[in-house]
Amino acid sequence: IKEEGLAKIAACESLHDLQELRVLYLGKKGPIQEVMKSMKDLPKEERPAFGQQVNEVKTMFADAIEERKQVLEIKEMEEKIEKEKIDITLDGQKPNLGNLHPLMLIQQEIEDLFIGLGYTVAEGPEVEEDFYNFERANIPKDHPARDMQDTFYINEEELLRTHTTAVQMRQLEYYAKQNCHLPIKVICPGKVYRRDDDDATHSHQFMQCEGLVVAEGITLSDLKGTLEFLAQKMFGESRTIRFRPSYFQFTEPSVEVDVSCHVCGGKGCPVCKGTGWIEILGAGMVHPNVLRMAGYDPEKCSGFAFGVGIERVAMLKYGITDIRNFYTNDLRFLKTFNRFE
Ligand code: PHE
Numbered sequence: 001i002k003e004e005g006l007a008k009i010a011a012c013e014s015l016h017d018l019q020e021l022r023v024l025y026l027g028k029k030g031p032i033q034e035v036m037k038s039m040k041d042l043p044k045e046e047r048p049a050f051g052q053q054v055n056e057v058k059t060m061f062a063d064a065i066e067e068r069k070q071v072l073e074i075k076e077m078e079e080k081i082e083k084e085k086i087d088i089t090l091d092g093q094k095p096n097l098g099n100l101h102p103l104m105l106i107q108q109e110i111e112d113l114f115i116g117l118g119y120t121v122a123e124g125p126e127v128e129e130d131f132y133n134f135e136r137a138n139i140p141k142d143h144p145a146r147d148m149q150d151t152f153y154i155n156e157e158e159l160l161r162t163h164t165t166a167v168q169m170r171q172l173e174y175y176a177k178q179n180c181h182l183p184i185k186v187i188c189p190g191k192v193y194r195r196d197d198d199d200a201t202h203s204h205q206f207m208q209c210e211g212l213v214v215a216e217g218i219t220l221s222d223l224k225g226t227l228e229f230l231a232q233k234m235f236g237e238s239r240t241i242r243f244r245p246s247y248f249q250f251t252e253p254s255v256e257v258d259v260s261c262h263v264c265g266g267k268g269c270p271v272c273k274g275t276g277w278i279e280i281l282g283a284g285m286v287h288p289n290v291l292r293m294a295g296y297d298p299e300k301c302s303g304f305a306f307g308v309g310i311e312r313v314a315m316l317k318y319g320i321t322d323i324r325n326f327y328t329n330d331l332r333f334l335k336t337f338n339r340f341e
Pocket of ligand 1: 164
């Protein structure tokens with residue numbers, strides 16, 4: 001029994017089998033117990049020596065099992081480590097991260113610039129009331145200026161906003177309700193809609209970011225300084241801007257703003273069609289009627305407003321020639337704006 005047991009224990013290959021051997025040799029039913037039972041048949045004087053001998057074998061088994069157990073445990077651990085080993089030198093699988101749309105990048109860049117100047121960012125509904133899109137912007141019903149912005153009408157009173165000037169009109173009203181709180185410094189980014197046929201430079205839906213400042217003693221030179229700051233931060237410190245007279249119903253005077261050409265620096269080249277300038281936005285001094293309609297006294301305060309097309313800025317900044325690239329969402333195009341790759 002002794003030889004056989006020890007051999008079995010030594011050859012045992014798993015902790016599970018070892019546990020079975022333990023039950024067999026040290027438990028209540030097994031060859032050892034059988035032998036113990038036969039002790040009663042022995043003469044009395046032989047029993048102690050016999051018992052001692054059996055106990056010695058039992059202890060040997062217990063020791064052998066314990067020893068084997070330790071060996072098997074280590075072996076099992078090693079196998080586990082081997083199996084779960086990670087090869088950290090292998091190339092990982094790159095998670096497919098999305099990225100912000102280029103128009104959103106430009107919008108955020110503009111927002112950051114103006115937040116730095118103490119502006120707040122305001123949004124408004126895309127399905128807008130005629131009242132805020134036109135009436136409050138000094139464009140009464142049946143006025144020919146409405147034709148300038150071919151409008152998607154939903155019904156008599158509602159339309160898809162044609163400019164985020166509508167949000168500015170809401171902001172004017174919002175601050176008027178707070179005792180004509182001044183100064184107002186706000187930018188309004190968002191989608192706008194016009195009935196244009198889509199081509200390389202037109203889209204029936206595009207994005208604007210308009211800005212509005214109203215306070216005591218605001219002048220055209222405040223507007224110029226602000227827009228120069230914008231142009232230089234967006235396009236480079238060496239850029240300059242110029243104003244050309246223009247017309248908007250809600251500003252007086254109104255200006256068209258050009259930024260100096262990045263290619264020739266203002267001397268004239270094919271990119272700027274020889275003029276040295278590239279048109280980027282419309283702006284002006286808030287029309288007294290607009291202030292009055294919102295409840296402000298144009299004798300006591302004045303303001304400027306500007307509206308920049310986000311696509312236009314993105315196209316100039318990134319050298320994109322077809323506005324449709326922004327809306328067809330070809331991943332090969334969008335991925336080029338991924339800052340994480
Ligand atoms: N709302 C004008 C547009 O859509 C832009 C603009 C905004 C002009 C503010 C002057 C002042 O073209």
